[in-house]
Structures are given as C-alpha cells and as structure tokens.
Amino acid sequence: MADQSPEPSRRHWARAALLLLLVIPFLPELAICAVAALAYFTGCRVDQESPCIVSSLPASEVIDWALWLGGVDIVGSAARRSYFHLILGAWLFVCYVVLIFAWTRLQTRLVIGAAITLVLAVLPYWAPLWTVRMFADERLCKPQSTGCPLFGKKVEKAFAALNMQDLPAHDSGPLLALGMFVAFAVFVAARAGFVARREGRSRSSR
Incomplete structure (x- = not known):
C-alpha cells in the first residue's frame, strides 16, 4: 500500500545498523x-622459520597491525586505557540510541541492551588475547624474547595481547559500561512510563 507506515522499514534498518555496530569493533580479530x-590454506605453519606471505604481505605483519588496531597498546599506558574506555563508551552510547529506534518494547530494549553492554564490556579486552592464544603457546611466546614468532616473523604486539588479562580491574571499561547500562535502563523505563501515561490520558479524554 502506498500509504503504509515506514516505521517497520526504519526498524529493519536500525537493527541492521546495530548489528554492524557490534561487528566493527572486532574486525581486527576477524582479520587475524x-x-x-x-x-594455513597456502601451506604455512605457525612455527615455521621463513616468513609466510599471504596476498603479497607477511602474515605476521598483518597480525601485528590488526592487534594494534584492536587496542592492545592500552596494556602499557594508563592514558591509552582512558582513551580506549572513552571510545568504547561513546560506541556503546551510539548502540543504545540505535537500539531505541530498532525495538519499541521495554523488555526487548532492556534484554538486548544488557547483551550489547556485556559484549562491549568484555570482548574488546579479551578478544585479542583469545585470538593470539589460538596460534601462540608458551613454546613460541617466551617472556624473555622481544615478540612471538608467528608464521615466520616476530609479532611485536602479541605479548600485549596476551597481557590483556592483567589489566587493572578498577579502571577498566566494564565499570563504565555497567554505569551506562543502568542509565540507559532508567531512561527507557521512564520514557515507557511517560508514553503509557500520555496514551492513558488520551484514551480517557475521548
């Protein structure tokens, strides 16, 4: 119908945008x-001595760059951690805004909002660690060396990724994410109550 409301279409695009927003932060790990x-498909081994070339680039260098983009440098710098937390907080805020447009029911917003909060509060700090651990082990990554030799060349950022688990808990992003979710829950609950009261007054005045 020509006069059909565009609201379902807007919700569809908002949901697609929200999914994209959740994938983008983990593109470095997906690239690795x-x-x-x-x-592996071209016959390389993680413990080989000569550099493994993938599409004219050494695989180890691509992994190094991807880990840098993933934010592993926050391990050694409190200032970088602060910026990283602020970026994640801003990203989470954008996700909340898109979520409001994607779903209308309060319960759905709260459940999906909690899931998004959990994802962005945990995975950005642990995904680099888990990704490197898929390839590197104690035999390859030794604390006294200057990097983990992966696919024929040392990956300088690998140790930072493996040390992500040692980040101080008191200044980590999960606390910020938790506070933001509480604020989001209060906002959407108050907004739902306001809308319900307004609709009730509208019906009673007819």
Missing part, C-alpha cells in the same frame, strides 16, 4: 583469523 586461515 582470516589471515591465519589463508596462511
């Missing part, structure tokens, strides 16, 4: 997995 898969 893709490069490693291509390396």
Whole structure:
C-alpha cells in the first residue's frame, strides 16, 4: 500500500545498523583469523622459520597491525586505557540510541541492551588475547624474547595481547559500561512510563 507506515522499514534498518555496530569493533580479530586461515590454506605453519606471505604481505605483519588496531597498546599506558574506555563508551552510547529506534518494547530494549553492554564490556579486552592464544603457546611466546614468532616473523604486539588479562580491574571499561547500562535502563523505563501515561490520558479524554 502506498500509504503504509515506514516505521517497520526504519526498524529493519536500525537493527541492521546495530548489528554492524557490534561487528566493527572486532574486525581486527576477524582479520587475524582470516589471515591465519589463508596462511594455513597456502601451506604455512605457525612455527615455521621463513616468513609466510599471504596476498603479497607477511602474515605476521598483518597480525601485528590488526592487534594494534584492536587496542592492545592500552596494556602499557594508563592514558591509552582512558582513551580506549572513552571510545568504547561513546560506541556503546551510539548502540543504545540505535537500539531505541530498532525495538519499541521495554523488555526487548532492556534484554538486548544488557547483551550489547556485556559484549562491549568484555570482548574488546579479551578478544585479542583469545585470538593470539589460538596460534601462540608458551613454546613460541617466551617472556624473555622481544615478540612471538608467528608464521615466520616476530609479532611485536602479541605479548600485549596476551597481557590483556592483567589489566587493572578498577579502571577498566566494564565499570563504565555497567554505569551506562543502568542509565540507559532508567531512561527507557521512564520514557515507557511517560508514553503509557500520555496514551492513558488520551484514551480517557475521548
């Protein structure tokens, strides 16, 4: 119908945008997995001595750059951690805004909002660690060395990724994410109550 409301279409695009917002922060880890898969497919080994070339680039260098983009440098700098937390907080705020447009029911917003909060509060700090651990072990990554030799060349950022688990809990992003979710829950609950009261007054005045 020509006069059909565009609201369902807007919700559809908002949901697609929200999914994209959740995927983008983990593109570095997805790139590492893709490069490693291509390396294995071309016959490379993680413990080989000569550099493994994937699409004219050394696989280890691509992994190093991806880990840097993933934010592993926050391990050694409190200032970088602060900026990283602020960026994640801003990203989470954008997700909340898109979520409000994507779903209308209060319960759905709260459940999905909690899931988004959990994802962005945990995975950005643990995904680099888990990704490197898929390829590196104690035999390859030794504390006294200057990097983990992966696919024929040392990956300088690998140790930072492996040390993400040692970040101080008191200044980590999960606390910020938890506070933001509480604020989001209060806002959407108050907004739902206001809308319900307004609709009730509208019906009673007819």
